[in-house]
Amino acid sequence: MAQLIDGKKISQEIKDELRETVAELKAQGKEGALAVIQVGADPASSVYVRNKKKACEYIGIRSESYELPEQTSEEELLALIRKLNNDPKINGILCQLPVPAHMDEDKIIRAIAPEKDVDGFHAQNVGALVIGQKGFVSCTPAGIIQLLKRSGVEIAGKNCVIIGRSNIVGKPMALLMLRENATVTVCHSRTKNLPDVCRQADILIVAIGRPKMITADYVKEGAVVIDVGIHRQEDGKLCGDVDFAQVEPVAGAITPVPGGVGPMTIAMLMHNCVEAMQE
Ligand code: NAD
16 A cells, blocks of 8 residues: 555645744744735636635735736736835735736736745746756645655655646756756656656656546556646546556555645745745
């Protein structure tokens, strides 16, 4: 039986540590505030936004909500971001993605001041990660590093295969694993012989966005399997990109869905907010 990597428990530990840090910072007169912008009322985004606000409350920082209607113009959104960039009381800003189709997502990301970009999506923060300098790191991959470290998984020298090359998960994940001295392979939709490549992995990180695609044939006996995918099935239950029932008996350790990577993303957002308070 594989070790279950418990993201719920580990994310709670992190939030408890952050709560203590926030209390110490407050005692020094430092306050934290996160501005959360949502354009439109996509139900999945609303759930994420609500959970982010709850996490802020838990660790003891203020959150300010900006719920803008779907038909908001790009210029109106940019004006709000500029106002928040200049507000000394706000130290973190996030705009829930995706934004409506009439807006240029890159332009919105670029508009957020890099020192308030707690999502770690701004090119300046991504560039800092590439060259190993200080900056905000995208929350999901940062959370996966914490999951591995806090579960006692050794990373240095291991073969790590990542499936997916998105800007928010796959690419920053590859850079973080490289920073931790893993030997890294990044696979994507054009990779040939994907199961063969994946079977080389000591640590397999899956961020594809296809329910239960990764079956036992992709996994080496004893490998650590991290499942980033999250999908609502027809029966209402959640599942990941990994076929858990098939892979769990082969893996050495595995994250469940739900309760694996998901809760870590918000914990690391809170980590970034606390870092922003310390600037
Ligand atoms: P994305 O759609 O931007 O990227 C998917 C990647 O998978 C692409 O790089 C593509 O090349 C690759 N891919 C697609 N089909 C493939 C195939 N058949 N074989 C090999 N590679 C293939 O997705 P994303 O934003 O990186 O998210 C991936 C998944 O993770 C989604 O299910 C998403 O909902 C989930 N996600 C979860 C969290 C979390 O907090 N748990 C955060 C972000 C994303």
